[in-house]
Every structure is written in structure tokens, then in C-alpha cells.
Amino acid sequence: MKGKLDASGVSFSYGNRRVLRDVSLSVQPGVFSAIIGPNGSGKTTFLKNLLRQLTPQRGTVLLDGREIRELSRREYARAAGSVPQNPSLDYEYTVEDIVLMGRYPHLGRLQRLSAGDREIAHEAMRRAEVLELRDQHITRLSGGEAQRVVIARALTQEPQILALDEPTNHLDIRHQTAILGLLKDLCRDKGIAVVTILHDLNFALGYADMVLLLHEGSVYSSGPPGEILTPRAIEEVYGVEAAVTTNPINGKPHIVYRT
């Protein structure tokens, strides 16, 4: 199956400020990977290195064995869709226009959008729960609505890899679980590789198949969330006392903190 992204030994500096040191992650089809870590630990910078938006000073990022820097922008966009932290959407477009932009990497030069492209966008808007907003002006949406539009655009791209930077930011609790459930379904049913930054450790525990825990730009640990998110790791990385208990609603492990 295609859509395997392998980052190996990635180091990155902004100017002479080293932000990532020797970070590796393998993003696999059908696997939900979460990048976690405190503010400033390098999560967004690492995701941007995976997305070809930044180039590592050391290390490699391979898509199905090919160095991503050697792929054209279009080629990479056909494989990987992204949902940035603060997308700029201040243009004169409707929700449907924005979502349809997800088809552009698949269109040939001068090729027009087909009924099939519109059907894919329609289905993505339905799944991201923005269909009823489709004729609305993008600048008149709430933060959470705009976030769901950007997710619909990424789904419309039909990527093999979906990379998201805090997709639950701005969303209310129902939409948070709806979007994470949708990502989980995409992994399971369509074999998409999902890699997402998450702040809520309980979401990482509940939805991710594997987590990468970053600490000051280095990998503290990586593996199945139940093995990585221990009270000791949380205390060492976040400096917060934590305990793992049981969620009384679903009986699953749940992390609580000293407040």
C-alpha cells in the first residue's frame, strides 16, 4: 500500500537556534500517529519538515522510498493533504470553493472540475459537517466552522497521508470527538496514514495507534500510547503530576492531573 512517510534523524534549526535534534518517525498507511509534547517542543516544526514546508539540515524524509525534496509540489500534494494550525482563509470565496481547491492537485493543466470532483467535495463536506455552510462566505465563519472547512478541503484531496496540526483547536467537545472519530475511520476503512499533533493526552490515548513524544526538540519516547503516556513520562516531560485511571463512561484508561 502506498503512502508511507519515513522521517529519519531529522535535525532542524531556525538560524542558529536548534529546534529539532535527530527526530525519527515512520508514518504508515492505516495507522493513526500522534505527535505530542509541551509548547515549544518542536511539534509544528517537525510536521512542517514532513510536509516539505521546511527542509531538514540533517536527516531524510522519504515518501514511499523517495526523498520528498525531489518530488514536485503537485506530486507531493497528490499524496499528502495538510490541515495547518492557523490557515489563512481571508479570500473572497465560499466554503464550497475552498473545499473544491482540494481537487486541484489531481487536475491536469486547463482541466475543469468534473461532476465526480464535485461529488468527492460534497461527500467531504458531509463528513466534516459543513455541507449546510457550503454557500457561505469563508470570512464569515466561526473559528471551529473554518477549521472543519479546512479538514473537508484536505479530505477532498483524497490523500494517502493526512497531516494535521491540532485539528481539534477551536472545536467544541462534540466536534472534537466527531473529527477524531472521522480520522480514525479514514485510517481503518481507507488505509489513510494519519499524523496529527494533539495537545490532549487523553485523545492521544483514546485515538492514536502510536505516539511520538517530543521533549525540547528530541524524541523522549515513541510507541503505543498506553506504553508511552505513563505518569512518570508526563511528569518528566510536562512537569505535571499525573495518574492513569479508568474512564467511568467507556471503561478505558484515562489520564488525570493534579490541578
Ligand SMILES: Nc1ncnc2c1ncn2[C@@H]1O[C@H](COP(=O)(O)OP(=O)(O)OP(=O)(O)O)[C@@H](O)[C@H]1O
Ligand atoms: N519561524 C520561526 N523562527 C524562529 N523560531 C521559531 C520559528 N517557529 C518556531 N520557532 C521556535 O521553535 C521552537 C519550536 O516551535 P514549534 O512551533 O515547532 O513548537 P510546538 O511544539 O509546535 O509548540 P506549540 O505547542 O506551542 O504549538 C519554539 O521555541 C519556537 O519559538
